[in-house]
Amino acid sequence: MSHAASNVVAARLALLVLISSVPGCTLLPGSMRPTHNKVILMIGDGMSDSERTSARNYQVGAAGRLAMDQLPFTGAYTTYAIQETDPPLPEYVVDSAASATAWSTGHKTSNGRLSTAPLTDAILPTILELAQQDGLPVGSVTTAELTDATPAALASHVNFRSCQGPADMKLCPAFSKINDGPGSVAEQSIDHHIGILLGGGRKRFAQTIQSGADKGKTVLESAAAQGYAVVGKATELAEVRSGQPILGLFAEGDMSPEWNGALATRFPGSGPQRCREGLRPENEPSLAAMTTAALGWLDAEAEKRHSGFFLQVEGASIDKRGHMADPCGQIGETVALDAAVAVVLAYADAHPDTLVIVTGDHAHTSQIVPAPRDYGSSPGLLSTLITKEGAEMTLGYATNMAGGYQNHTGTQVHVGARGPFAERVSGITDQTDLFRTMSAALGLRSGR
Numbered sequence: 001m002s003h004a005a006s007n008v009v010a011a012r013l014a015l016l017v018l019i020s021s022v023p024g025c026t027l028l029p030g031s032m033r034p035t036h037n038k039v040i041l042m043i044g045d046g047m048s049d050s051e052r053t054s055a056r057n058y059q060v061g062a063a064g065r066l067a068m069d070q071l072p073f074t075g076a077y078t079t080y081a082i083q084e085t086d087p088p089l090p091e092y093v094v095d096s097a098a099s100a101t102a103w104s105t106g107h108k109t110s111n112g113r114l115s116t117a118p119l120t121d122a123i124l125p126t127i128l129e130l131a132q133q134d135g136l137p138v139g140s141v142t143t144a145e146l147t148d149a150t151p152a153a154l155a156s157h158v159n160f161r162s163c164q165g166p167a168d169m170k171l172c173p174a175f176s177k178i179n180d181g182p183g184s185v186a187e188q189s190i191d192h193h194i195g196i197l198l199g200g201g202r203k204r205f206a207q208t209i210q211s212g213a214d215k216g217k218t219v220l221e222s223a224a225a226q227g228y229a230v231v232g233k234a235t236e237l238a239e240v241r242s243g244q245p246i247l248g249l250f251a252e253g254d255m256s257p258e259w260n261g262a263l264a265t266r267f268p269g270s271g272p273q274r275c276r277e278g279l280r281p282e283n284e285p286s287l288a289a290m291t292t293a294a295l296g297w298l299d300a301e302a303e304k305r306h307s308g309f310f311l312q313v314e315g316a317s318i319d320k321r322g323h324m325a326d327p328c329g330q331i332g333e334t335v336a337l338d339a340a341v342a343v344v345l346a347y348a349d350a351h352p353d354t355l356v357i358v359t360g361d362h363a364h365t366s367q368i369v370p371a372p373r374d375y376g377s378s379p380g381l382l383s384t385l386i387t388k389e390g391a392e393m394t395l396g397y398a399t400n401m402a403g404g405y406q407n408h409t410g411t412q413v414h415v416g417a418r419g420p421f422a423e424r425v426s427g428i429t430d431q432t433d434l435f436r437t438m439s440a441a442l443g444l445r446s447g448r
Contacts, residue, residue, distance in 0.1 A: 036308035046319025047360035055334035067342040071416030100153030106435035137301035144316030145201025156188035165204035177211040200251035234285040242300035259332025264325040268372035269382025275328035325397040359415035
């Protein structure tokens with residue numbers, strides 16, 4: 001070999017060594033493609049900058065930092081939906097169904113839809129389904145019903161989010177099993193054989209299937225027949241092992257809020273108050289405990305398959321308590337999500353091939369505002385909290401009249417990440433870009 005050729009070979013070898021050291025890349029004979037990394041997406045439903053800041057101020061102080069504040073790559077993404085028009089026009093304030101569809105599928109849709117296209121009802125494949133097609137174990141954890149919008153967008157396809165169980169299909173006739181459709185969100189979640197499902201919503205799974213091979217069975221009975229281990233108590237969750245799919249249903253509807261306190265009221269508002277903590281019933285596991293169980297199950301399955309995995313974790317009731325102008329409930333659920341983030345970051349410390357993303361699905365109503373004594377009136381609802389620093393913090397809710405349901409808002413939402421491909425969240429992106437980031441990290445054959 002000539003000296004020049006030898007130099008070329010040496011340079012190529014050096015390049016290969018450099019490439020192979022990059023997180024998320026591995027070398028296969030004759031090619032290079034991403035490995036199947038692990039991807040954990042953590043969603044604070046209704047958690048925008050205001051909700052994060054109020055939780056930080058209350059729990060660890062203005063100069064403190066939550067676990068979710070530790071992510072090295074940060075940015076913001078846009079959250080708008082689209083209207084059912086031709087051509088489509090933007091819908092600037094998104095709901096949870098359309099927002100979850102955006103990162104689940106990489107496509108915008110209209111409010112209320114779950115992984116289906118506007119006007120046509122076309123099926124939009126989800127990140128979870130694509131990961132399954134590549135042989136990766138997958139899971140979903142939420143403090144809402146498992147059939148609620150955010151987990152449902154990963155696991156099902158219907159034209160309207162209310163079609164949660166077999167008895168709830170009035171607005172989704174084309175998707176009903178009676179009409180040879182795939183069924184409700186609950187039915188599809190089980191029929192898709194998602195490895196581990198943990199949350200609330202037992203009442204949806206207790207409904208009776210109306211057509212098909214499992215006609216006359218409840219969705220729970222269908223799950224058991226398909227090999228699911230069904231658990232319903234926190235003590236049972238601690239005994240979860242890999243080897244069979246797990247369905248954990250820990251409440252009839254949504255799981256219980258961790259904290260409560262006085263709701264916001266008209267000027268001068270409620271409080272000053274400290275929140276009542278530790279209110280979760282003993283039979284309901286915390287979001288951190290469910291996340292720990294899901295990680296253990298998925299990690300064991302991934303080791304067997306020599307693969308990565310995909311997990312979505314949702315702190316759902318940040319949004320739900322925000323709608324009710326409940327500052328203590330909202331902050332308590334944000335703190336509960338942060339405890340789950342700490343669990344995930346500890347896992348990622350030991351598994352550097354893990355992409356962790358923490359974000360919200362849409363902005364919400366609460367604002368940190370001046371104390372009532374500093375101004376003469378307010379058009380909204382107010383509550384003053386005493387933080388752990390001993391200072392007063394006032395939250396205002398003014399997206400509906402007093403006594404009304406407080407609404408989402410349309411601003412961009414913070415996103416943070418660490419691990420393979422984490423740099424892609426930097427700057428201003430869109431929710432649909434998150435689908436491509438996660439697809440790349442998972443090394444999926446399609447969807448990138």
